[in-house]
Amino acid sequence: MASNGTDRPFKTTRTLKTTGPGDETDLRVRLRLASTLQSSLDLHTILDLFFVEAAAVVPCDGLAYEHGALGIEHEVGRQSVHTCSYRIINQQDALGTLRFARSQRFNEREMALLESLLALLVFPVTNALRYRSAVAAALVDPLTGAGNQDSLDEALRREMDRARRYDQCLALAMIDLDHFKRINDGCGHVRGDQVLCAMVDAVHEGIRGSDTVFRYGGEEFVVLLSNTNAALAMRISERLRSRIEALELRHGSRLVTTTVSIGVAMLRPEDTIARFLNRVDEALYRAKSNGRNIVHLAATADHVGESV
CATH class of the missing domain: 3.30.70.270 (Reverse transcriptase/Diguanylate cyclase domain)
Structure with missing residues (x-):
């Protein structure tokens, strides 16, 4: 991790496991987000929707998702100097890495908010990856x-x-x-x-x-x-x-x-x-x-x- 000063790049990586949604975000926000993320089985659409909702709670310039084993990359918005990354794991399944970026460093409260929102993303991403695998054979x-x-x-x-x-x-x-x-x-x-x-x-x-x-x-x-x-x-x-x-x-x-x-x-x-x-x-x-x-x-x- 870089210096805590805002003039130097701040990069951190955490591992998010399935723990259920936390209490850091307003119940209405979490309910709206949970409903929104269930509206599609397309991984790219789910990530786009998540970025819009997450950025309304914690201002972000961009979001990048990568699943190395499946060769999936997806970016929304623009990338910037300060980043906060999460390795998403559902039980024993690695679901990829999600990276938030913006021009100002993330503080601990903001990262806690992001983790609370990310807990709602785990199962939609799991379902989207399974759906993607099932459809791939026919395409x-x-x-x-x-x-x-x-x-x-x-x-x-x-x-x-x-x-x-x-x-x-x-x-x-x-x-x-x-x-x-x-x-x-x-x-x-x-x-x-x-x-x-x-x-x-x-x-x-x-x-x-x-x-x-x-x-x-x-x-x-x-x-x-x-x-x-x-x-x-x-x-x-x-x-x-x-x-x-x-x-x-x-x-x-x-x-x-x-x-x-x-x-x-x-x-x-x-x-x-x-x-x-x-x-x-x-x-x-x-x-x-x-x-x-x-x-x-x-x-x-x-x-x-x-x-x-």
């Missing part, structure tokens, strides 16, 4: 392990709503494996499937914990980049293009060439899901038309379309 492409079309639609609805509610950027990257038909025709469909799986593995290694990859159809995949501006979306996409090009896959003694074309689009205020997908699909078409093995950014309010 995964069985070949590559990427999300399927239903999963993409659900994620787009959620992330577009969050981006607009919190005035955040949202980007889509659509990836197409160049000349995939040649791979299937020359090496066989089994080897073609292996190439797709290797490509998805490379994508997973090149994205952040908050990003998600989905199989859009055939050899096309979509990466959903949350809270990501155009410049960062282009850097991530170029990193993916480079990683996939560097794959060393062989069919016998023959090296299988793996390059991809990538289209990138930023969410616009007027976008529907269909319009957003159509614009990133058009950006992908531009990338393929401009020579393949490149990344093309669709025109935005601040940028004309560009390829790199």
